[in-house]
Amino acid sequence: MKSHSRASEQLDEDLVLRVQQGDKSAYDLLVIKYQHKIVQLVNRYVKDPSESQDVAQEAFIKAYRALGSFRGESAFYTWLYRIAINTAKNYLMSRSRRNVDMQIDVQDAEVYENLPQLHGQETPERELLSREIVETIKTAIAKLPEEMRVAIMLREFEGMSYEEIAQAMDCPVGTVRSRIFRAREAIDNKLTPLLD
């Protein structure tokens, strides 16, 4: 495992420890860190942006309740990820009106893998906005200076760490850090009119 992921895992472990020792505000920090990923993950199953918020929140609550038995045998995010999937599946089952009085055990969740998914609830307006946003991002990337474009492409598409990108581009890690940040800022500036 690369050292940068280990730093992230260490942070999670410290926060989990603090929660287990009574500091609830530490759990807020875990929610902040993983809110986007969990909402995205849940939406892959639920396919409704508004309901995904509720189901994702439920996943975080379930994770908190289970934190007492979390032993760190896997990374915290891996564990949270699984809880989120099961929460989403349970939600889908309840929507399909099957008899599910009892809570679905993790091991049984796979039995319901082939449940028909709810149809996506994308509105035409949302679809149009989605296209505009993606097109704006593409244009913004194309207009980036060469070194910024290469850096962000290597990061987003090749999943390279800053250290690897620095070696590959023969520049300091700080330069890579700055290039990726400035690329994101440039793209974000272009998105502001669409999102505000």
Place this chain on the structure above:
Amino acid sequence: MTVVVRFILLFFFSIGSASAEDSKLTAKQILANMIQAMGALNYEGTVVFLRNSKLETMKYFHAAEQGREQERLVSLNSPLREVVRNGDQVSCRYNDTQTVVFDHRPYERSFLVNFSRSLDELANLYDFALSGEEDVAMFPAYVIDIRPKDEFRYARRIWVEKLQFLPLKVAVYDLSGALLEQVVFTEQHVKEALPFSEVQSANANSQSQAIKDNNPGKLRFIVTNPPVGFKEIYFARRTMHDSRLPVDHLLMTDGLASISVYMENKNPDLASGPRSVGVVNFYSRNLDDYQVTAMGEVPPLTVKTIAEGIGIKYGSR
């Protein structure tokens, strides 16, 4: 002339984005379309070469018109240079020394990926598989795996853009699946036309070395028992590294991977045995008064097998 700049307008939705026609394409068909597109289209972009843990970014141009093709790579980093392929001729111009070197390379087709044999012939040596679809530089692409049928060659993966069938990324993997080398477009545009670059001719301020066409005589060695599929396609006698005596250079290829075999007088600076530089493996050995070296983008065993199968052809000197 109107320049049509193409940006991908294909968006993925979760279901049903691929046309029925797309879904019927096999890996081989996609590769065939790709080879065709690479030769016929005018396109340009920025290419990143990742070799030996080092990355280099270059501007890439491919111009095609009425059967005539030109490929051009322009470096973006120092030392500034430009490499141009016009059919069989490749030239490399170094800005800092104003040196231009010309060479004749009839066996090369592309700076990106070389298919020098038909796909049907290659199918005897490699399996082609459509492994999925991914985005590269925000373009949707087919992922094609080219897997060797034996241990004498490396696997490749090519990401072929779905609309125009141009390669977006090419990766070479070793026998364990580790990435060895990669070429990837960070942007790519197809144009209606691109200008052909006129290769600078020699002038008072530049040095150039031109090809001299002559009869090199016969190859002074033979390669016995090369790994299956590798055939001799080209022989040259060159002057290299200030050596007064020429170096025999034999090129072999299986249609995708190429191996060069060199024979020259013994050189104490080059140790016998195996070595590697990035994706390229070498194997050298001494043979009488000569040193023979086999090298190429193939596994170590392959160059070793070839080098150990070299015999001198006495009487051909």
Place this chain on the structure above:
Amino acid sequence: MHEDLMQKISQLLDDELPQKEALSLLQKIRTRSDLNNKMRRYEAITYAIKNHEMSVSSTSDFVASVSSRIQREPTYMIPNAERRVVRERRLTRSHKIAATAASVAIIAFVAHTQRHEPASNIQVATAKPPVKQVPQMAEIETPRDSYPVNQQINDYLQAHSSIYTTNDQAGFQPYAQVTHYSQK
């Protein structure tokens, strides 16, 4: 918004921020909605680049909603819980069981009765390896050179393929070629 903070958010998303700084940044994000929004937008950009579509983002009050619900939940008190994770993963299974049993004995949970999610073996589906695993032969010990290589190797590379003339190996001039050739 201070540029330094925005850059740190960018690093946080890439898991490139040292632990202490990440903790400090998360604490700031917790109290500043502008930082939270910036983080959500950067994540949305990353998602759109990779997936070609707009992401479903968490709402701006997501964290606050979860936090308020957590306040109504029981508070954990596991006074002797200790950082074991990194060390534990190196332990053998029997050591893990012994360590777990010892810690379970002293867990105190001040609460209403709760049904726990059973701890499970978490398996995250991993991406398939990119290529079929080719049976590996006995390896040949191969010394690995890095650039710059010697002149002979460099000349061999350049003669082998024009792609190696694209190498930016400063100091190696192209060799003089007077090429006689025969095409088979």
